[in-house]
Amino acid sequence: MADDNKVIVxxxxxxxxxxxxxxxxxxxxxxxxxxxxxxxxxxxxxIIVDLSRYAKVICDLKLADIPDTNSWITQKxxxxxxxxxxxxxxxxxxxxxxxxxxxxxxxxxxxVAMSHPGSAHFINKKTKDLIRVxxxxxxxxxxxxxxxxAMLRKVRKMTDGLxxxxxGIGTQGGNPAEALANGADYIIVGRSICNADDPRTELKRINxxxxxxx
Ligand code: 3DU
Numbered sequence: 519m520a521d522d523n524k525v526i527v528x529x530x531x532x533x534x535x536x537x538x539x540x541x542x543x544x545x546x547x548x549x550x551x552x553x554x555x556x557x558x559x560x561x562x563x564x565i566i567v568d569l570s571r572y573a574k575v576i577c578d579l580k581l582a583d584i585p586d587t588n589s590w591i592t593q594k595x596x597x598x599x600x601x602x603x604x605x606x607x608x609x610x611x612x613x614x615x616x617x618x619x620x621x622x623x624x625x626x627x628x629x630v631a632m633s634h635p636g637s638a639h640f641i642n643k644k645t646k647d648l649i650r651v652x653x654x655x656x657x658x659x660x661x662x663x664x665x666x667x668a669m670l671r672k673v674r675k676m677t678d679g680l681x682x683x684x685x686g687i688g689t690q691g692g693n694p695a696e697a698l699a700n701g702a703d704y705i706i707v708g709r710s711i712c713n714a715d716d717p718r719t720e721l722k723r724i725n726x727x728x729x730x731x732x
């Protein structure tokens with residue numbers, strides 16, 4: 519059952535043929551696929567429709583614009599059949615609210631902390647405020663780093679009832695089982711699956727490691 523799976527595979531690549539091929543073979547072994555600007559720019563929004571045949575699709579567009587622009591982009595995401603969309607929270611309540619309003623059933627995830635070294639400069643200093651905005655806007659979930667256990671636990675504590683999806687696993691140092699044990703509902707894995715010699719074996723290995731820790 520896809521809903522029992524804990525892995526969201528980030529299809530971070532520029533070749534839609536490869537992305538479709540990976541998606542086709544992984545159906546049933548993933549919770550969802552996450553796609554972002556590289557793949558969407560390399561193909562077009564039809565890629566959302568295509569990949570949705572195999573599993574849920576989360577569009578990681580990290581929306582960070584004025585309310586109207588955020589709203590128009592979200593409407594297109596919805597029209598193309600995405601299950602979820604990722605928006606920034608730091609742009610403020612009106613901008614995130616516009617995403618939630620336009621999403622009409624598409625799950626909205628707000629970024630409240632990030633996983634890369636530069637996240638320490640600004641965004642991770644404001645996590646508490648970003649969570650408050652996310653809660654006020656009624657998002658479905660938040661994005662929080664799976665390679666920073668102290669931050670993940672803090673976000674978990676403050677977001678009762680919201681789903682947490684966590685990147686930063688594998689290539690960025692996070693451990694799948696550890697992230698899940700510290701509050702993540704689902705982990706996001708990109709390069710360590712997609713760039714593996716055999717992505718299918720790598721995904722199986724991660725799923726087995728998670729199952730073992732349950
Ligand atoms: O490091 P990976 O190759 O497993 O990819 C992680 C994915 O998650 C990638 O699509 C990136 O854009 C996204 N992401 C982060 O890595 C870190 C964040 O804080 C938020 C999203």
